Amino acid sequence: MTGKAKKLRRLIKSIWVFNWFNSCGFTELVPVVGSRWDMERFGMVVTGTPRHADVLFIAGYQTHKSIRRAKIIFEQMAEPKVVIGLGACSMTGGMYWDSYNTIKRLEDYLPVNMYVPGCPPRPEAVFEACEKIFQHVLEMKDE
């Protein structure tokens, strides 16, 4: 993660999220947005534009076509920014490991900060990933 510790500490009080989901990605992450697991209690809000977002959630298999759009979205986000890959597909290709038109490892294309394994990952796992990032920021030393 890049950026000054002081700035990041201010940022983690409210994380704005941009979702980039292919295939089943979004349906699996809907519980996180919904009232039962409610991500807003941690100050996480889904934004409509990448220019307002701090965190980019990427889930589902990415095709060669969609990863180009994901790169454009990543470039539009303001620093400091975090990329979290969700699910088995973004890590290894998942059940599409032998598909000719999906990418296999997200980190070959975008600087991924954290992977959340699972097919799909549980909402608790998503929150744990965010918590780890919060903890990391809190433990960062001032320069």
Place this chain on the structure above:
Amino acid sequence: MNESDLIRDLDKEFGACAQEKRKRRVWVSVELNELIDVCRFCYGKGFRHLSTISATDYPSEGMYELTYFLWSYEDKLLVTVKTTISRDKPVIDSVTSIWGESAQIHERELHELFGVKFEGNKDLTPLFLEEWDGPPPFRRDFNWRDYVREKYYDKENEREKPYYL
């Protein structure tokens, strides 16, 4: 118009090529040079809806079979027009002059997945496979697993060894 009327008209116009497969389903097998005429004839008979175009690959016989599914809203008839083209040099005339945009997108897809070239179709750029360098992926002799192993994975990598089993 019912099935037998259509079969009679087609036989009169193009020779014995049509058969009733079952109720409200008619198959028409035509030569490549007759395809556009048959399609135009059917369009004139009220087959205004081109449901889809599909290709079937027969590597042992060296041919693709192209199948056009036409639907008539007035007569509730489904006509299946079949023709064969060479597999090595898959070139065929486009039916965009008859059905326009709805034919265009089906032909674009077949061009992407089977490599069939439709002469007269203005836009045959790939729909999904941007920056694709392999052969057309829906051909039967395209081994996608070997392609993926070569392109994405490393046999020496301990974590990727299971992909080569």
